[in-house]
Amino acid sequence: MELFYDILKQLIRIPCVVGAEHPFFMFLKRELEEMDLKVEYYDGVLVAKGSNPQSGYISAHADRHGLICTGYNEFQYAAFIAKNQADLQGNSNSEQLLKNFEMRFIDQKVQAYNPWSGGYLGLGMITDAYLCERRHNIIFKIDGLDYLSPGTPIAFMDKLDVLEEGLVSAQLDNVISVAMILYLYHLGYQGTAFFTASEEAGRSWRFLLEYFRRFDIETKELLVLDTSPYNSYEDINGLDIVLRNRDENAVFRSPMKNRIKKIAIENSISYHFKDAYLKNMMAQENRKGSLGVTELGRLINASKGQIQGATLQFPTIGYHTVEESTTPKTIDSMVQVLTELYINEERRAAGV
Template sequence: MERFYDILKQLIRIPSVVGAEHSFFMFIKRELEEIGIKVEYYDGVLVAKGKDPTSGYISAHADRHGLICTGHNEFQYAAFIAKNRADLTGTSNSEQLLHRFTSRFVDEKVQAYEPWSGSYLGLGVIRDAYLCERRNNIIFNVEGFDFLFPGTPIAFMDKLEFKDDLISAQLDNVLSVAIIIYMYMTGYKGTAFFTSSEEAGKSWRFLLEWFRRFDISTNELLVLDTSPYENLEDIKNLNVILRHRDENAVFRSPLKNIIKNIAIEENIKYHFKDAYLKNKMLQSGIKGSLGTTELGRIIHATKGTIQGATLQIPTIGYHTVNETASIKAVESMITILRRLYIEKT
């Protein structure tokens, strides 16, 4: 796994704030083209094709949370500014989670970068963060960035940390991107999608546009991601997360049961996130969201002509630079993907 972690360490250091992913896409493009993979760049989605493009369709969003300069010494949470906002309504689990924890950002180091080239523009420190009800966004007081122009993206400073059997960084969703690149290095021959603006609820539109552009449909689109839990105890006996559905659609793909069977054979611990959330709601008596996914939005928009499954790694510290997953969970996802696409007979 040393080769995999080398890839992940590099990717984590390259900023990819939602809405300003271009330089990160260029890094992925170079890494894949170096090993002979064909890469095509469309609006909002980077598409990689192996020697047998129809043998698999895997997707992972490439954007991460960060800030955008919106005026002189004014900085807002990038995913929730008006120009990025798509169908965010304040009801998703991730939005509710973020709005509860503005204090987590204080004293975090951040780096500004030029959105097209990725050039480093300077280092700053978040001194305060608060929720502005009028703008329905998190507003940041950042020291050291009074020279920046509106539209400049600002990424959290990040590096991969190892402790015991855990890894920590801003893993969502650079972890899945690294896994896909590693899969190509070890024999994956199918197609992979790296989408932008997932954290702003827009990535599914870019991915759907690609399928419509070439009049392609599939019932085996596999979307990789991380999945948030509250504490270490919740994920101690979990390796991968599956879903029957999300808030938007039911997932009806043969992949779901194939993955479940592989997990059983490989002694990989799993559960279905929607069933877990329903059970929590039942116990608390509070109705909440089953969560929204890129896949669910695509299934709903296509009335099921594109179908698929999700495969996620359970994490804690969601949407922070200390998002944490177990090494066993990472290895479990790679084992499942190898069984699905490389070792199949």
């Protein structure tokens, strides 16, 4: 697993603020091409293909939360600036957390970068943050970046840490899934992978749907990798992977779900279904709430079921911060499931 952590450490250092993903995509493109993969870059999605591209379809969004300069010495949370809000319906976990977490960014170091070249433009420190009810966004005060022009992305300074509890910690959503796909290619995966933009602004499914329509592709076996947030360490202690039957937008009808469940049972990997977990929590607390919104659910709904699949998620705590954390056991379990699903099954089918 040393290679996986090396990949993850490297990717974490490359900024990828939602809406300004191009430099990260260019870095990722080079890494994939060095593995002799065919790489195609379309609006909002980077596509990698191995020697057997139809043997698997795996997707992970590449964007991470960050800030955007929106005026003189004015900075807003990038996912919720006005131009991004059209696809946000108020029922995603990101939006529900918006009103609860502005203060956690105080004293956070940030770096500004050129949205096309990725060139470093300066370092700053968040000194204040407050929720503006009129603009439905968090407004930040940053010391040291008052010279920036509107439209400049600002990423949180980040690195991989190991906490006292043994947790792996960084802004994991969703760079950990990108690292997992790269690692899977190193292990022998030869299928297709999609890296999408603007998931945190609710738009990534549009880019993915456009790709499938561009080439008239239908599939029941799209696997979407992501993180899944929980409130405390106790919630994820002993939980290795997270599956879903559905989200707020669609029911997931794919044979992959049961295949993953079977692999988990055979390998003593602990799992649960997030939608069932949320329903149970709401019943216990006698309240109504959202089952969450996922890239896959939006895609299934918009394609009227022509695209179907399953989700496989890392349970995490510290959602949407640079201290988002998961367990090494979860990472090992994800590798085990993906290896069994895409590499060992292929080898058995080929009689190897």
